Structure formats: C-alpha cells, structure tokens
Amino acid sequence: METLLPFLVVGISVGAVYALSGVGLVVLYRASGVVNFAYGALGGLAAMVCWQIIDMEYADWMGWVAGVFVATFLSWAYGRFIAPSLTHQDRIVRAMATLGFALMVMGMAQWYWGDDPRRLVLPTDSGGLEFDGRRLISYTRLLALVLAATMTISMLWLLAKTPLGLRMRALQSNRVLSGLLGVRVKNVDTWAWTIAGVFAGITGLFMGNMVRLNPTVLTFLVIPAMAAAVVGRLVSLPMTVLGGLLIGVIEALTTLLPQISRYGSATGFVVAILAILWQQRKGIGLSRDNSHLE
C-alpha cells in the first residue's frame, strides 16, 4: 500500500482536473445539448495566454485572470453568435461545429506560439504535503482537488437552487416546451457556454502546469474529460466526477505495470467504452435519456 499511495494521490489529483473538465462539458450539454469538442482547445489557449502575460513580466494573477477571461470570452462568443444559428441542426452537426472551432483555436495558438519549450509555473508548485520524508502531493495538485470539489458542488447548487439552474433543467427536459413557456433559451444557452468557458480556462491553467504547455497537447485534454462525462451519461455531475477520478487513478496505476504502462493513455477510451456497455445493459444509455435534446 505504501508503494501504491503516491500513485493513488497523483492519480486522484490529475483525475480531479479531468473531473472538473467533465463537469464543464456536462453543464453545457445539459443546458444546450451540445457536446463541446472545443473545450480542450480553449483550455490550451487560456494556458498559453497566461504564460504570455507572465512572460511579459506582469503579475502572475494578471496572467491567470487573462487566461481564464480569454477562454470564457471565446466560449461566450461562440455560444452567443455561432451556436444559436445551429440550434435546429442535428446534434452531431452541432458537435462537429465545435470541433471546427477547436481546430481553429488550436491552429492559431500553435501558429502564434510555435513549439518552443515552455513551462507554466504556479507559486503553489514549490510546496506540498510530505509523507515518509517524501513530498506526497504539491500544493498545486491539492488546489486542483479542492477546486474540483468546490466547483462541482457550486454547479450542483446552481442547478438545484437558482432560477438559472431551474431554466437549465427545464431546457434539459424539453427545449421546445421550455421556450413556449417563456424560458429565454438563447440567454440560458449563453450562460451555459460562459460557465463552460470558465471551467475550460481554469482546467487549462492546471493542465498547462501539470501536463505540458503546448496548445496541441492541451486540445486533446478533451478526451479524458469526455470519457469522464460519458461515465456520467452527460447528465450526472457526481458520476462525472467519479469517472474523472477513476480515469486519473487507473492511468497513474498503469505506470506500475511495465506490460501495460505504454498504453496508459488508452484508459479514458477503455473506461468510456465499459461505461457505455454497462449503461446499455441497464437500459439507461445516452440515446434514451437525451432524445429530447434533438
């Protein structure tokens, strides 16, 4: 267990960021019915903008704010100006449109920043909790865990207790009827895109620090996030969090087994496929639950 403990802690901390990403995807999907493939690209852009601001020797906090703001602004702009024109398109078309948006953002970021070696250093990197004379977890990873928990609970509260959450749940139940009953669909959608942008920005900063500061690499952060969201059937926030943590832990533990360690990145796919198979078996698959979002 002593050998496993550091891997479990590392897995949980990175899984927390997957979970946070998954929550961002699920909140948007529940409100607007759009699977947002641009999530990772926006996170990557946030990390690059943050690095740029800090590299220009502005205060660190200005970099963090600027990064999250850029991701939020672009997500808001997409939700406000592009997504409404696709409302009556097929769900797959709406998802593919976000993929196009992702490729544009990723391409522009890669073109502008290129491939020079860079690191996004956070002040919380240098300290951490010790165990058995070794650092068990850095404060950055601890912060990711705390933020994942706080933001997920905030989202659950928002959906359950606020008028905006009520409207989001109404849209989730039936978009057409909600519109007829006076819910301002476009406004609620825009809020969902804005919230998703905040989530993308924050997770992008963590991933830029914990993984690799490269727009292309960060764009593919959407894969484990999507897998986490699939575990939650794109509906359940707690299950999405559980899925994210599970993927993070399994991924970390695979490094202990040389036979499978080089296939660790397949964890997200495997977990998502198993989750879908399980959900089909129980008759609660995505298609049945979400047909109203067509």
Next chain:
Amino acid sequence: MKQKYILALGLVVAASFSVSAQAQDRCGLGNGKKATGEPIQIGAIVGKTGPEDFSSAARSAEAYFKCVNANGGINGRPVNYTVQDDTWNPEVASQAASKLVKDTKVVGMVGSTSFVECGANNKMYEQEGVAVIAGVGVPRACFYGKNYAAFNQGPRQSTISAAMYIADTFKLKNITCIAPGIPGFGDWVCGGVESWGKANGVAVKQVIFDPGQLDGNAIVLQAQASKPDGIVLGMPRGMMLPILTAAEQQDMGKSIKWGLPTSAYHTEMPKAAGKYWDGKLYVHMELEPLDKDGADTKNWLAVMAKYGNKKDPIDSFSQAGYLSAQVATNAMLGIKGDIDRKAFFNAARGIKNVKTDMLCAPWYFGEGERHQANHNGRVALLTGGSFKLQTPNCFQAKDADLADVLAYEAKTGVAK
C-alpha cells in the same frame, strides 16, 4: 525573436550572433547572381504537426537553399525545395514521400527530420534510388537505411553519452533511463543505455512510458522507485518538461544527477526549465556549440538571419539542416552533366571526409549498408540562463551497435 536568442545564450552568443548576422553569407557559388535556369527539385519530409515540431532542420535547409538560389544556384539552376509534413503519421509519411518521389520527381531528399518517415519510406527510397541527406535522424530506422544518412548522432547515442558523462563525473552506479514507448525509439534508446551500463558496471533501469500519457508525476514516481543516483531522459524536449516539472515538485534535482540528450540543447530551454534546474542539468550536444567561433557556425547564423524566418529555431537540429543543405549543394555542384536522381544518388554516396566546425569529426555518406557518421559529441551544463561547456574535448558514445560503423570507417577511410 532575435533578441530572445541573444538573452538566452548570453553575451558571448550575443556577440557572435550580431557579428555573424552582419557577416557576408556564403552559399554555393557565392557569386551574388540570382539563379534563373530550370529548377532542381529537392524534397524533405518533416514531422511538423503533432506532439512536437520537428521542422527545424528543414527550415534551416530552406534558408540555405534560398541563399544558394540568390548566389548562382547550382551552376545557374535554382533549387526548388518542397517540404512535406508527415503529421507524425506513417501513412501520411508514405503518401508525402510518394508524392515527392513519383509526382514532383525530386532528384533527392535533404533536411528531412521525422519520427515516422524512415520506417515508412526507407524501402521505397531504396527501390526508387533516392538518396536522403537528412537533417536529423530520430528512431532506429533512420540509422539503418541504405539510402538515408543524417548529421546527428541519434537519440540513442546522445542518451548513452549523457549517461556516460554523469556516471563518470559523479561516480554513479544506478541510473534510470526514461523514454517514450514509441516503436523503434524508447526500447532502442534505453536499451543502448542498459547495454552500456552492463559493460561498465552501472545498473540501468528502464522506464518506458506511454507518450500520450498526460501526467509526468506517475512517470517520475516509477523512476524514483529504484532509488537511482542518476536519471537520463531519452526523448524530445517537449516531453521532458512535464517530467522535469514533476521531478521539481518531488525535489529530485537535489539528490539525483540528470543527463539529457541534445534535444534539450535549445536557446529557450534554460528559461523553460526554470531556476530550480540551474546547475543541475547536463546536456549532451550531438553537434558543436551554437556559439562556436567557426566559419560554418557563423555562416549558418548569417544565413538564418538573412534568409530564415524570425520564428526559426536556433538549435542543434537547425545546424544539422544547414549542414545537410550545404553538403547536398556541394555534391550537386560537383556533378558533371545532368543532375538527375541517379547522378544525385551517386554524388551522395561519394561524399566523404566532410570537415566542418559544426561537427566533432568528419562526416560522410559513403557506400555502407547503413549510415551513422556522427558519433562524437560534448556535454554542457545548463547554468546561469545558458549552457556552459563541460568537456573541452569531444568524446565518442560507447554504443555497442556502432561496431559495424567503426569497422567500415577503418576499412574505407571515409572519416579522416
């Protein structure tokens, strides 16, 4: 961007760069006349789009060919240089090579650098009689092709050399080699370090990780499990940074010596690694220092300043690309009669004893079954925001796989 390079390399490089930027660039015939004849088709395949941008060598080769075209070309004929991106995909690499060889009808390939194209295309190059004077060879296949010769030592030798240096200098006995599990790469690189360790009384443990794995912490924890006194990272620099970040968070720079291959020898690396790693990273250089006071090094910087793009990297890979274009140009200038594929192939195979201040020893293409002419390098320490040379003399990588290459050199005298 030029200013960033100057800052990164310090005042010494600043002086050499600014002087060389003003220096007269020398390329090809060097007559200052624009080449206007029928273009000579030359191609390159690079892994630009993907986990890491491997286009640096082709960018410097392109700059050199622009300079050649502005200076009389190849006896009046300009070089038309076409670079294709294989997107790190073997299928795309095959299609790109097929397009260049069969449609564009290139006479040869120059400056290629790719993780996937050697394995995908070596057979076709042999069948079609295409010689590849590559910039940088990456996986094993790039050093085991009859028609493919690169200017670098390769990641296996570079990682072995980094391990040799830290083990010899700090009397290490237990080294961990970390590399990505890319076919023909990770096992080959760390396998070389392990073979060297066995022969020299150093225990070597391999940690081969999934290159798609996002978190460096689990990799570092696995490396830490064998309680090493030294760690070498056999991988592209982009993959190194998450591992260095994770190792910094575990404070592993204090008790463990770190050796990196030449991919870390980049002007932006000291800044990217951060203050924690100052004085802790020993970097092997497959080519000579970027700020070396030599004619070719100065000319390379002058060509890059005048014909390159502001965003072009100034690194070892760029040096290799420059050399590949320079050597190919000289080979083409030496061809009597038509410059076709066969003539280029024969000219390439005839290249030997190329002396340059950018390499420790003479380079050759030669007529061997495989090519690995460069096997000597140096080590620098990342310190004070720059790199400080640690080895006054070049040293040869103790790679058991080099036996056939050394025997060929001794027999033919192609590297005197």
